[in-house]
Amino acid sequence: MLQTLEGGQNGPRLSVTTPLEEVEAAAAVTDVLVLDFDAFRDGRGFSLAAVLRERGYAGRLIAAGKVLPDQARHLRRSGFDAVELAPGADTTAWDRMDQAFSASYQPAVDPAPTIWQRRRAASNDRDLDALADRLNRETAGKDASEIVKAALDPALGLRVGAISSFGAESAALLDIIASENRDVPVVFLETGQHFLQTLSYRTQLTKALGLTDVRLVTPDASEKATLDARDDLWKTNADACCDLRKVRPLARATAGFNALITGRKRYQASTRAKLKPFEVLDGVLRINPLANWDADDVEAWLDENDLPRHPLVEQGYRSIGCWPCTRAVQDGEDTRAGRWSGMDKVECGIHLGRRQVAA
Structure with missing residues (x-):
């Protein structure tokens, strides 16, 4: 809910006519920023707030000046936390207009799902939840290969793809998929910040397994130019960097799939401890054939099938992502201790889903 505050708030005070570069410079050194509207019809303040939020600004944004109660909800959805009013001003109208509507038709900085997103998710989830429950029952006690085979059954009519980082453990899952169908599309998020060894390994493994449809997905060029022109967003906001380079590109690249195979395992993180072979996330069936595997299971599969190893594994890298946020792990450390140390x-966010991220 948009807060109403009396005038004279602390923090830099800038007109909404101020160039974006100057607003960003001020935001970089303060936890509170006041944007002053010279006219209620000037939309630049809403745009400035939205851009600041998209670029990771986590401080308080306060709207001031010539704004109207009718704009309360739009201010909040654009990224403002509060509006500054004259001392003694009646706040009733502001509170009422902020809560006048309970749903939205267009997406905004506000993470709440829109009406159409909620309707689509509810419809898809009901059908897919039932399918996930059935497949979990039917594959109970079966191995990873049988889980993949069940997911690829043409009778289900699923549009199945796979997600792979081509990291330390990726060869096991990709080998199982290739054994069933080498033509399954494999999405690789080419973030622009991978280790060179990962890129070489991707080429080597693709050829070794005979994968025919490995898709390299990059961040949107215009989004990158706006949000991370210097390639250093990871220094100030790792979540925003992952969102730009992984979450958004994956959402676009997998829009045509309603089922995705992942290599996630319960042992990897607390967020995965209750992972099932089949689950539904944001209206998409997620298939996790290796859910109950541990590191020893992966090693055994790689050995038994003589699969090539990621070259960084021998240097102590047990879980491999982008180079700025990955380090080697020490003896006794958790496998993923080297990620975002x-x-x-x-988690980078691609396996959390919109609802968990919003929560």
């Missing part, structure tokens, strides 16, 4: 972060 020192940060309160264990």
Whole structure:
């Protein structure tokens, strides 16, 4: 809910006519920023707020000046936390207009799903939830190969793709998929910040397994130019960097699939501890054939099938992502301890879903 505050708030105060570069410079050194509207019909303030939020600004944004109660909800959805009013001003109208509508038709900085997203998700989820439950029952106790085979059954009519990082453990899952169908599309998020060894390994493994449809997915050029022109967003906001380079591109690249195979395993992180072979996430069936595998199971499969290893594994890298946020792990450390080391972060976001991210 948009807060209403009395005038004289602390923090830099800039007109909404201020160039974006100057607004960003001010935002970089303050936790509170006041944007002053010279006219209620000037939309630049809404745009500035939305851009700041998209670029990772987490401080308080306060609207001031010539704004109207009718704009309360739009201010909030654009990224404002509060509106500054004259001392003694009646806040009733502001509170009422902020809560006048309970749903939205267009997406915004506000993470709440739109009406059409909720309707589509509810319809898809009902059908897919039932399918996931059935497949979990039918594949209970079966191995990873049988889980993949069940997911690829033409009778289900699923549009199935796979997601792979071509990382330390990726060869096992890709080998199982290739054994069933080498033509399954495999999506690789080419973030632009992978280790060179990962790119070489992707080429080597693709050829070794005979994969015919590995799709390299890159960030949107215009989004990257706007949000991370210097390629250093990871330094200030790792979540925003992952969103730009992984979450958004994956959403676009997999729009034509209603089922995705992943290599996630329960042992990898607390966020995966209750992982099932089949689950539904944002209206898409996620298939996790290796859910109950551990590191020893992966090693055994790689050995038994004489699969090539990622070249960084022998240097102590047990889980491999982008180079700025990945380090080698020490003896006794958790497998994923080298991912986003020192940060309160264990997932890039592609496996969390919009609802969990919003929560």
